[in-house]
Amino acid sequence: MSISRYDEASIRVLKGLEPVRQRPGMYTRTDNPLHIIQEVLDNAADEALAGFGRCVSVTLHADGSVTVEDDGRGIPVGLHEQEQAPVVEIVFTRLHAGGKFDKKSGGAYAFSGGLHGVGVSVTNALSRRMEVRVTRDGKVHEITFAGGEVERPLAVTGNAPRKASGTRVRVWPDPQYFDSAAIPLAELTHSLRSKAVLLAGVRFEFHNEKTGETQAWQYDDGVRSYLEQALGDSERIVPAFEGSHYAGADDDTYSEGEGAQWVVIWTADGPTVRESYVNLISTPGGGTHEAGLRDGLFTAVKSFAELHGLVPKGVKLLPEDVFARASFVLSAKVLDPQFQGQIKERLNSRDAVRLVSGYVKNALELWLHGHVEYGRKLAESAIRQAQARQRSAQKVEKRKSSGVAVLPGKLTDCESSDSSRTELFLVEGDSAGGSAKMGRDKEFQAILPLRGKVLNSWEVERDRLFANNEIHDISVAIGVDPHGPDDNVDLSGLRYGRICILSDADVDGAHIQVLLLTLFFRHFPRLIEAGHVYVARPPLFRVDVPAAGKRPARKLYCLDQAELDSVLEKLRSEGVRDTSWSISRFKGLGEMSAEQLWDTTMNPDTRRLLPVTYGQPGPDETQKMFRMLMGKGESGQRRQWLEEKGNLADVDV
Numbered sequence: 001m002s003i004s005r006y007d008e009a010s011i012r013v014l015k016g017l018e019p020v021r022q023r024p025g026m027y028t029r030t031d032n033p034l035h036i037i038q039e040v041l042d043n044a045a046d047e048a049l050a051g052f053g054r055c056v057s058v059t060l061h062a063d064g065s066v067t068v069e070d071d072g073r074g075i076p077v078g079l080h081e082q083e084q085a086p087v088v089e090i091v092f093t094r095l096h097a098g099g100k101f102d103k104k105s106g107g108a109y110a111f112s113g114g115l116h117g118v119g120v121s122v123t124n125a126l127s128r129r130m131e132v133r134v135t136r137d138g139k140v141h142e143i144t145f146a147g148g149e150v151e152r153p154l155a156v157t158g159n160a161p162r163k164a165s166g167t168r169v170r171v172w173p174d175p176q177y178f179d180s181a182a183i184p185l186a187e188l189t190h191s192l193r194s195k196a197v198l199l200a201g202v203r204f205e206f207h208n209e210k211t212g213e214t215q216a217w218q219y220d221d222g223v224r225s226y227l228e229q230a231l232g233d234s235e236r237i238v239p240a241f242e243g244s245h246y247a248g249a250d251d252d253t254y255s256e257g258e259g260a261q262w263v264v265i266w267t268a269d270g271p272t273v274r275e276s277y278v279n280l281i282s283t284p285g286g287g288t289h290e291a292g293l294r295d296g297l298f299t300a301v302k303s304f305a306e307l308h309g310l311v312p313k314g315v316k317l318l319p320e321d322v323f324a325r326a327s328f329v330l331s332a333k334v335l336d337p338q339f340q341g342q343i344k345e346r347l348n349s350r351d352a353v354r355l356v357s358g359y360v361k362n363a364l365e366l367w368l369h370g371h372v373e374y375g376r377k378l379a380e381s382a383i384r385q386a387q388a389r390q391r392s393a394q395k396v397e398k399r400k401s402s403g404v405a406v407l408p409g410k411l412t413d414c415e416s417s418d419s420s421r422t423e424l425f426l427v428e429g430d431s432a433g434g435s436a437k438m439g440r441d442k443e444f445q446a447i448l449p450l451r452g453k454v455l456n457s458w459e460v461e462r463d464r465l466f467a468n469n470e471i472h473d474i475s476v477a478i479g480v481d482p483h484g485p486d487d488n489v490d491l492s493g494l495r496y497g498r499i500c501i502l503s504d505a506d507v508d509g510a511h512i513q514v515l516l517l518t519l520f521f522r523h524f525p526r527l528i529e530a531g532h533v534y535v536a537r538p539p540l541f542r543v544d545v546p547a548a549g550k551r552p553a554r555k556l557y558c559l560d561q562a563e564l565d566s567v568l569e570k571l572r573s574e575g576v577r578d579t580s581w582s583i584s585r586f587k588g589l590g591e592m593s594a595e596q597l598w599d600t601t602m603n604p605d606t607r608r609l610l611p612v613t614y615g616q617p618g619p620d621e622t623q624k625m626f627r628m629l630m631g632k633g634e635s636g637q638r639r640q641w642l643e644e645k646g647n648l649a650d651v652d653v
Contacts (some may be wrong), residue, residue, distance in 0.1 A: 016147040017125035024177045026123045033173035034187055035161045036123040040169045041070040045280045046196050047072025048202045054520030059207040069168040074136035086154045092124045123146050129172040136165045193217045197226040198280055198331050223263045223329045234270035237381050238374040245359035260332040260356045266325050278337050278347050289332040291605035292356030298322045300364035305379035321385040330589030350606045408473035412437050412447040424496040428503040430514050431590030438603055448477050454515045458522055458630035482523040483564040489526045499533050504588040505540040518630050533612040538601045542584045557600050
């Protein structure tokens with residue numbers, strides 16, 4: 001067998017936009033070009049959010065290209081002081097460049113959805129062609145790109161009225177980077193309508209040249225009418241609760257302008273409508289701002305119910321009881337939002353929980369005490385939900401109570417028996433297990449520490465599994481026996497709705513994850529199919545940033561080196577000196593305090609928990625991959641696979 005050459009010539013340095021074209025899935029969705037169009041649309045909406053521009057227009061042309069035009073200030077066209085190239089060229093051709101990094105007072109965008117600064121440059125990288133026209137300072141400027149590179153340099157092409165300004169971007173997405181070249185019009189128009197809802201008074205237009213259709217949205221009264229219309233004739237428990245609150249210049253905790261606007265409607269029947277946004281970016285995956293809304297609503301209703309003696313004996317209210325029948329639109333403003341991934345589906349900024357929760361709680365408490373009859377109706381609705389939940393949990397408990405094996409002695413169980421809420425953490429090592437026990441929420445989180453590495457169970461017969469103590473304890477703790485993919489398995493005995501693998505963020509931790517995933521895939525496949533298995537993601541780094549100006553001291557957690565690099569780049573853009581922060585690396589979970597482990601890895605509001613599912617090829621392909629990786633007689637295939645794929649590994653040096 002020939003050995004692949006590995007020398008100085010093997011090392012490639014990807015420059016400019018080449019990393020995007022090499023791995024587009026790291027930067028955007030690749031099922032269709034909608035997201036790269038939304039990057040341009042977000043920039044136009046950010047101009048309106050900053051108080052400039054009253055109209056945004058999107059046109060789908062007959063040739064498949066898309067134009068986004070706004071009447072904002074226009075992208076700057078002068079030379080960049082350090083780069084000595086036109087700013088508009090830099091914005092579209094350099095990763096990590098843009099006005100959204102300038103967060104100082106008077107910066108271009110105090111609030112925006114951008115975090116990584118790779119937005120419209122990704123759009124350019126994945127487009128066959130792009131034409132940009134900027135109107136400002138009485139001139140019309142144009143620049144053209146092809147394949148991500150400048151085709152026609154920036155030039156003045158005409159004059160314009162002195163007060164006229166704006167940006168027009170026409171994009172031809174390159175179909176080779178997408179599964180389908182078609183843009184889903186329903187998603188695009190929903191995005192335009194949502195931005196019109198959140199930007200009261202700003203007009204959003206959509207023109208479809210293929211059909212000749214034109215649509216326009218402008219909501220002068222904003223969010224409330226949108227939600228009322230979406231819920232239709234559903235019976236309201238109480239009138240809409242709406243409000244907004246933003247930090248002032250004298251706020252010691254949050255930056256000026258941070259806060260939220262919300263409308264919440266509780267309905268007795270029908271579906272619920274839940275939409276959330278951060279700096280106008282839609283967050284269909286929710287995140288910490290939604291967690292703050294839930295916490296604020298729950299705390300206010302619970303304190304009202306307890307103050308008026310409405311909670312019956314034996315009933316314990318939980319956040320989901322208050323939240324179950326709630327529909328809402330939430331629009332948060334967060335300085336430097338941290339999202340999960342470049343496509344920004346979920347907000348991860350930990351401060352957003354306290355930010356939204358505090359403002360919503362105070363506003364709802366005032367509202368309830370000013371309208372006591374509404375407070376009673378809301379409390380009674382939540383109590384009914386709690387009673388129904390408790391009855392359901394009791395039924396499950398009776399069904400599974402007979403013949404239960406003795407639970408493992410090292411299992412630290414939770415108080416609740418409601419499997420829709422309970423979680424079991426399979427924790428690597430006794431020391432980490434100790435931190436997890438101290439940091440958990442004992443009401444619904446259980447801990448099972450594992451000693452060393454679990455047995456590779458790929459080729460272990462099912463009737464021999466229980467000879468291994470660790471596997472025996474896992475099976476007894478979760479309440480489900482080992483089974484095969486074709487077995488008819490009764491999952492009614494499942495004791496935990498979420499089974500979370502929690503290991504160190506290093507190579508050994510990854511190995512333990514693989515061994516446990518092998519166990520579940522091979523011998524508990526129904527748990528994976530039903531969505532009960534998860535992988536917890538503890539951080540590898542912590543960055544301690546000292547207080548500066550009105551900003552308090554911060555602790556920023558990063559999952560890996562790439563996220564650490566992104567955070568440090570952002571701190572530099574804020575003007576924080578390199579020498580002022582300190583970086584700690586966690587050698588393992590045992591080094592983390594109970595508070596740190598809870599805040600970063602176990603708190604449902606701020607953790608990162610990945611559901612385990614089958615990949616695109618499906619279970620059969622997954623079966624082949626596991627056999628190659630874990631089978632004892634597959635060493636030759638493993639070596640070949642490593643030689644072919646080894647360059648894809650991310651290695652921390």
